[in-house]
Amino acid sequence: xxxRKQWKWxxxxxxxxxELTKLEKDGLDVIETIVxxxxxxxxxxxxxxxxxxxxxxxVYQQRPKDGHFMMRVRIPGGILNxxxxxxxxxxxxxxxxxxxxxxxxxxxxxxxxxVESLADIFERLxxxxxxxxxxxxxxPRTIMGNPLAGIDPHEVLDTRPLVNQLEKFFLLNRExxxxxxxxxxxxxxxxxxxxxxxxxxxxxxxxxxxxEGEEVIGFHVWVGGGLxxxxxxxxxxxxxxxxxxxxxxxxxVTTLFRDFGYRQKRTHARLKFLVADWGAEKFxxxxxxxxxxxxxxxxxxxxxxxxxxxxxxxxxxxxxxYYAGLSVPVGRMNAGELVELARLxxxxxxxxxxxxxxxxxxxxxxxxxxxxxxxxxxxxxxxxKLKPNTFVGYAVSCTGTEYCNLAIxxxxxxxxxxALYLDDTVTLDTPLRIHMIGCPNSCGQRQIADIxxxxxxxxxxxxxxEAFDIHVGGTLEEAxxxxxxxxxxxxxxxxxxxxxxxxxxxxxxxxxxxYWRYVERVxxxxxxxQVDSILQTA
Amino acid sequence: MAEEQAExxxxxxxxxxxxxxxxxxxxxxxxxxRAFITAENNILxxxxxxxxxxxLSLVEKKPIGRQGVGYVIETSRFE
Numbered sequence: 001x002x003x004r005k006q007w008k009w010x011x012x013x014x015x016x017x018x019e020l021t022k023l024e025k026d027g028l029d030v031i032e033t034i035v036x037x038x039x040x041x042x043x044x045x046x047x048x049x050x051x052x053x054x055x056x057x058x059v060y061q062q063r064p065k066d067g068h069f070m071m072r073v074r075i076p077g078g079i080l081n082x083x084x085x086x087x088x089x090x091x092x093x094x095x096x097x098x099x100x101x102x103x104x105x106x107x108x109x110x111x112x113x114x115v116e117s118l119a120d121i122f123e124r125l126x127x128x129x130x131x132x133x134x135x136x137x138x139x140p141r142t143i144m145g146n147p148l149a150g151i152d153p154h155e156v157l158d159t160r161p162l163v164n165q166l167e168k169f170f171l172l173n174r175e176x177x178x179x180x181x182x183x184x185x186x187x188x189x190x191x192x193x194x195x196x197x198x199x200x201x202x203x204x205x206x207x208x209x210x211x212e213g214e215e216v217i218g219f220h221v222w223v224g225g226g227l228x229x230x231x232x233x234x235x236x237x238x239x240x241x242x243x244x245x246x247x248x249x250x251x252x253v254t255t256l257f258r259d260f261g262y263r264q265k266r267t268h269a270r271l272k273f274l275v276a277d278w279g280a281e282k283f284x285x286x287x288x289x290x291x292x293x294x295x296x297x298x299x300x301x302x303x304x305x306x307x308x309x310x311x312x313x314x315x316x317x318x319x320x321x322y323y324a325g326l327s328v329p330v331g332r333m334n335a336g337e338l339v340e341l342a343r344l345x346x347x348x349x350x351x352x353x354x355x356x357x358x359x360x361x362x363x364x365x366x367x368x369x370x371x372x373x374x375x376x377x378x379x380x381x382x383x384x385k386l387k388p389n390t391f392v393g394y395a396v397s398c399t400g401t402e403y404c405n406l407a408i409x410x411x412x413x414x415x416x417x418x419a420l421y422l423d424d425t426v427t428l429d430t431p432l433r434i435h436m437i438g439c440p441n442s443c444g445q446r447q448i449a450d451i452x453x454x455x456x457x458x459x460x461x462x463x464x465x466e467a468f469d470i471h472v473g474g475t476l477e478e479a480x481x482x483x484x485x486x487x488x489x490x491x492x493x494x495x496x497x498x499x500x501x502x503x504x505x506x507x508x509x510x511x512x513x514x515y516w517r518y519v520e521r522v523x524x525x526x527x528x529x530q531v532d533s534i535l536q537t538a
Numbered sequence: 539m540a541e542e543q544a545e546x547x548x549x550x551x552x553x554x555x556x557x558x559x560x561x562x563x564x565x566x567x568x569x570x571x572r573a574f575i576t577a578e579n580n581i582l583x584x585x586x587x588x589x590x591x592x593x594l595s596l597v598e599k600k601p602i603g604r605q606g607v608g609y610v611i612e613t614s615r616f617e
Binding site: 065 | 545552570571574593594595596597598599600601606
């Protein structure tokens, strides 16, 4: 075990219990204990205080807490290579019941792991430069980025080196392994906000500024975003950050969070609470006090929001090369399918695969003369489609009751089948993003969806029935969270109800008007009236 | 670690009574099913005449492994 640090908050009598647990033994120390003890002596040997620390190894107990674990693997910036993909697939095949999930933060998740398998999995991941460490826990999580970095015609600079620098700086860094709460970083130079800046604790978005007569491409800095049960949009600081200052600024923001963030209540600990109290101006002052002078804001280069979607075959920056954005319905695939993706990446591309925050994937660097053959591959035609149907293509779901201890309802399979139903029932030529979540914690990012569905259980004469509350009008384009309607729809009614609601929108919208824009234009009262009329005739 | 016991959760349920009256019940239970029963019993105790519950929904659950678990219930504004 590493030498214990003496943190400045250690003597605070009002610390919550988890803070005391972290002071007693750093979360990162559990990795060694898992390898040397728990993986050899089994589930029964795990001390309850260490079970909380398992998160720092990227591992959670999965429902119903019978000795199986979920593991999250960091995919920095959402780019991995085919060798890494094959290792991930083999882990899923050998230990994880053949299941691979792509998450809304570009990571990969396994389920059904036993503690006995963890040491071997850590080793396999490390052998290809991957890690599950600090993918969970009160520490800097997977660095989110633009999965097209380096090839994106809509980026103003290649952020891959910066993602790597941030990953190298934060991963296993004991200066930052004990933060007040989870901490999410995103960096992207894509002008369409591909990395969802406003819902991260710290985000870097593309900007430019003329400094001493020279135009510099760099970043604006956002702090204090996050969803969960109390969603907040990040605030933009009045600073301009050169690429070479990114790590310094990230270290500064994270230091402020570590040293001034709240540790009394876990429900009031995320960076957003400190930012809300200090305000952007004070936060900037404190940051400059730590890292030195920074330029003031320059010109924002963000133009709208692509939702994190890249479907289809598209030209890259590099002439004659193309990328392929593929649909993975609700982010779930099996090991064999991941191996197939690795093969496609090798045979057609440069061996790299992108993971998207929309739970999808992409293949990079396909030469023009190989595009037709790629499109004809059976797995592309039948499974990971380039042009998915509207609802399957824009459906996002959390894990739900299948594996999550906090979920009230099943979501993954339900969202998949609901999307299929809507595609069979309603024809729509514009994307409509539906996100389904099983509890208020919003892993499925319900708040930013055109239509967000949040699960509940309803007691009926026939017994307990799953149902969903309906929220409408979320977006990060002109950032606003969706708003709740007065309607709780049981699952048997959900498909027909949504089909009617979407049909009313389709008939009433302006040409090509997206759903969130429609909600904004006609107002929530009108949408509620539509809902009431549907329910009256049901 | 001792053999895994069924974990208790703090549940939040919303009830719509006949006449449109809305209630929120917070109960401790070891399963979703027990949460409904416990909520109904508590609502029964809360009302003088046996209530006609038109709709009862379980909307949130939190494990009680730690001190400090609870809910904030928004109520009507006091004018």
